[in-house]
Amino acid sequence: MKEAENIAGGSPPPDGPTPTVTKVAVIGASGYVGEELVHLLLRHPCAELVAVTSRQFAGKTLAETFPRFSHLEKTSELRFSEADPAQLTQRAEIIFLALPHGRAAEFANPLLQSGARIIDLSADFRIREPKIYKEFYGHDHPVPELLGKAVYGLPEIYRRQISDAKLAACPGCYPTSILLPLMPLIREKVVNLASIIVTSLSGVTGAGRKVEADYLFAECNESMRPYGVPKHRHLSEIEEQLSGFAGEKIAIQFTPHLVPLNRGIVTTIHVDPAEKIDGGSIDSIYKKAYGDEPFVRLLGDELFPDTKNVTGTNFIDMAWRLDPRTGRLILMSAIDNLMKGASGQAIQCFNVMRGYRETEGLS
Amino acid sequence: MKEAENIAGGSPPPDGPTPTVTKVAVIGASGYVGEELVHLLLRHPCAELVAVTSRQFAGKTLAETFPRFSHLEKTSELRFSEADPAQLTQRAEIIFLALPHGRAAEFANPLLQSGARIIDLSADFRIREPKIYKEFYGHDHPVPELLGKAVYGLPEIYRRQISDAKLAACPGCYPTSILLPLMPLIREKVVNLASIIVTSLSGVTGAGRKVEADYLFAECNESMRPYGVPKHRHLSEIEEQLSGFAGEKIAIQFTPHLVPLNRGIVTTIHVDPAEKIDGGSIDSIYKKAYGDEPFVRLLGDELFPDTKNVTGTNFIDMAWRLDPRTGRLILMSAIDNLMKGASGQAIQCFNVMRGYRETEGLS
Amino acid sequence: MKEAENIAGGSPPPDGPTPTVTKVAVIGASGYVGEELVHLLLRHPCAELVAVTSRQFAGKTLAETFPRFSHLEKTSELRFSEADPAQLTQRAEIIFLALPHGRAAEFANPLLQSGARIIDLSADFRIREPKIYKEFYGHDHPVPELLGKAVYGLPEIYRRQISDAKLAACPGCYPTSILLPLMPLIREKVVNLASIIVTSLSGVTGAGRKVEADYLFAECNESMRPYGVPKHRHLSEIEEQLSGFAGEKIAIQFTPHLVPLNRGIVTTIHVDPAEKIDGGSIDSIYKKAYGDEPFVRLLGDELFPDTKNVTGTNFIDMAWRLDPRTGRLILMSAIDNLMKGASGQAIQCFNVMRGYRETEGLS
């Protein structure tokens, strides 16, 4: 199991002199993920944002579009343009794609051929198997030859591969909140693989800036509901990752819910331990896997994760409980879906790819 | 299986001439549940509210305390008093207890001995086994001899017993949202009893009007978190009910979450079917159990329950999905925790006990 | 001053035998106002809803469209159709128009000519002066000849006229919250007419079910902002009403704000008294004007209005303060924008037009 070896295999690099600045561009910066990404890049000490594109906002400055950070330098000059891959790769070394699912694939080949490295925040390159992509997305992948080249952008697991990647495919928000608690336990073979049942709760930005009636304030406020049951698209990447990690095919249960907050995901995972296990072992497994990770906070078996503690940060907070009555193990995590679940994680990948301190621009 | 026979066994009575008015009192009407109950009773065509008690509000009128319904007749005259069981039973035939858990038990004996009938909204009489009570509540039950006399106030299941009950113990909000979807399936033996995993989401009124830092606006808004894992107190009544219904001892998994809405519970239940089952059978089981129930809306396998559709009503909305990938069955429900989860259900019990139309005062 | 005479001039009729049922139809029932109106009509003991129209939902049943009240009789049979005035007037005596502003005018003439009476919830017939309409709406009124025939549907002020009206134009939500506190004071000439400064706060349903980015959950939650300053369209009807009432032209200041709740308007009005006035006089003026009104709750100078006390009701809660430091008088009101601010008020007009008890279907 190549992946299993990599868990925390590449540790975050020690502090050192700040390397030179990297020129970057963002394609498709009009959604919540794109906005957050632009905000992070503008304040990143080692990134220089040279271009942003958006069909919707073409011609407008960043300051006009995003009044929240209109005070930042460059936001008054930098204007959204239409995306022109050839031109972008002349100006930027690393290109972030913050496009809707399905549209990132169009840009990948021309950008890679021009020598740029890509950090993709869409779902287009998260799957390795074209068949799985087709099963969940309903059509053939447009550039299946690239699927094998993409690295899944979860630094806590794939740090070494990300550092060399030409194309990093950042995990979805639900997958991040599910994979990080599960992977170390699967690697240590302490989980009954057929028993994994996941319930997640997501704030409304998880749906993106979609102008649809379902996401109007008065439809979401004082409302909560399950949706996407039983076959949400994110299952494809979650199961492929877990299966690769376990060395066998896993099918899990996944039930997401929409709840009325702006930001945040809480995930609760119920599993049967593979055999009798005690709390000390679980603690050890997590400490070994994540004890040195800068963005994982281990809450152990006394505290509970709460989205309000991670909102605006790149942390994942993780806790667990062993239920002596049922024998089950309950894993709980909380992230900010726009940070560790999207743009923060993309910056973390960027730092890994460029050899920067992993927390650079994220604290 | 006595309970199993009773499922929908007693059907809601047909419409007929409205019977005479019943005099009622509410002890402990200061919390959210008590407020909602008073509101319902004041508008109930067959109830006359003759007394309300509250230590905290003693001396104040209902109109002063609850400006929301200060226009209703009687709210300017009716004043909170200290609870005096002897006096109350002289004036009221049915006494509602909306006290904090632990305090209802003090009042039950004197009230019953004076000939009053009781509808208790606390947890004090929901359990039949004193041992289970002690295990979950940490002390001996103060009047264990009453436990066997109480009827669990879930009309869809125990309608016949409730109609004759001296003491109806209304189910908790979580239990209502969990038991109603599960019971028909357990009765028909289509569920693997060891496989029941329940996740619930609750709005903040579920915690009552507790003046604690945890429930301040700024602590709950933009926050969500699991809590009470793995042994929430409500497990005691849920498991006792399910076990009685199944004819064997059941232990379930229950993970509640606090989410930022005022009202509502959404429950998601994952179970393994006992054997291969198809959707048509599940539909039939639910239609047989609840097809004539006035407060159950069956959403089937295409719609999803959403708290906003039940807020302010006494409905439980229920849906289900069979997952062909995992073989699991997912049950989903939504209720208003203060209505079907508490005060609405208490009114429903009241209607059953007095032979009124079951929807009286609830539509 | 014709209007001034009418203030509470027509008192709510005494209780009597419930009159026969009126057949009604709703044109344009797809917005929040339309949904609430349909909900109220379905439960109104003296209304029979025979038709609902909506381009967007044509062909769907009410139950499919509005799951919140899908249990109500008739919602499974009644289907949205396209609006056909000729057909509707054959079936319904009173037609409610819950259309976007500008579209109601198209329907008014054919409906009136067929003998139907109209209750319009749009802004199309609230103004009497075509010039004012043009100034605020930017184009000529399409049927100016009808403007003079419409009655402004504020029953507390125009009850007698509404009872005979062929066309009642229900006030907007902001105007209702502003006019009711001001009108009695203006009638009694205790207000300096040049000094009226109004600030209002509105929940998001005030914007209707507009599918625009501005009203997405994540744009409104944790956001508040003034908008529409200094010349909001509602100024036209507010000023025309106040001017008519005062007998001279009044210009007021009006600053609305969007705040993150579903329902509710709070209005705060600062005025200079015309001459020295004491609190007793203000109390007397309000009691004389509204003491017998079923939907006005006078909070006096000790309590404050709070939207949570009026949500889901047809009440307006009103309070006031005299500031001894500045000499100013502060008026404060709260309503549910979808009830007293729209659909509840429309039902109140309906009851007045048909001679029903004014609270019928509203309690």
Next chain:
Amino acid sequence: MKEAENIAGGSPPPDGPTPTVTKVAVIGASGYVGEELVHLLLRHPCAELVAVTSRQFAGKTLAETFPRFSHLEKTSELRFSEADPAQLTQRAEIIFLALPHGRAAEFANPLLQSGARIIDLSADFRIREPKIYKEFYGHDHPVPELLGKAVYGLPEIYRRQISDAKLAACPGCYPTSILLPLMPLIREKVVNLASIIVTSLSGVTGAGRKVEADYLFAECNESMRPYGVPKHRHLSEIEEQLSGFAGEKIAIQFTPHLVPLNRGIVTTIHVDPAEKIDGGSIDSIYKKAYGDEPFVRLLGDELFPDTKNVTGTNFIDMAWRLDPRTGRLILMSAIDNLMKGASGQAIQCFNVMRGYRETEGLS
């Protein structure tokens, strides 16, 4: 007019080498303001937090108390202690007081006598006139001799005085949002001083971490209401500041509202211009006053302030409109009440007092 001269008189210092680190302590760090302040100080490159005190949390570490920033260095070692002025001044050069109003005054004298400089976030030293303090706070000021020595900590106005201050009294959240838009106009004598009418909307953290029923989630959510009318305590400092600035006694109208968000204040001010004024002049006045200010964003007469653009930042966003219909001028501002309205402003004062870059630790 001493104050008038100072408006933007001291400009923010140019960038230069970062000076040495200052040791600081926080007394009373348990409220929302204290928590935010500690968070800012822990990340401030020129501050070293050496002590925090709190009766309520004495003995607990910062990490245990504030899980949101438990990852920051020192939070696992730094423990809350009881406040001991003598000991604190041995260890810290600057002491922040984040105590409830009334308790800061006890600490000021001993701390000042030991040579520490104080930044007080309570209301205790914001007033210069003991008589005004008594009028609004209901009792004599405990150390009136200190009132004259305190500097009002609004850097945009009193930068020079703050730089030398021994005791900086940070303005309240409402006053900050009101004074900054008004002061330049008053200085330029373009405002009719008798005409100032202020309406403010505040998120719930504005009430502090008070464990009172009024601030429970279910009391605030879906609620909005005016309160504190007509004589809110903050009027004392607002009027004293404005009067000092105008050279004559001013009384203003101030109507605050509580609305359901965590953070943010929106203020709307209606004034009569002293004489006819055009938009260009207003723009000039604001640009002259605040054009170089790092934390003032001037939105002019086309945009509107929105709390969501300032949440988590130290900005005040300000806009204005001239109403040609009424002749009035409307000023609108938005701040984060815990940042520019409290802790962020305190850090800004700290930077000024120590000669640091004014944005240090705030971007």
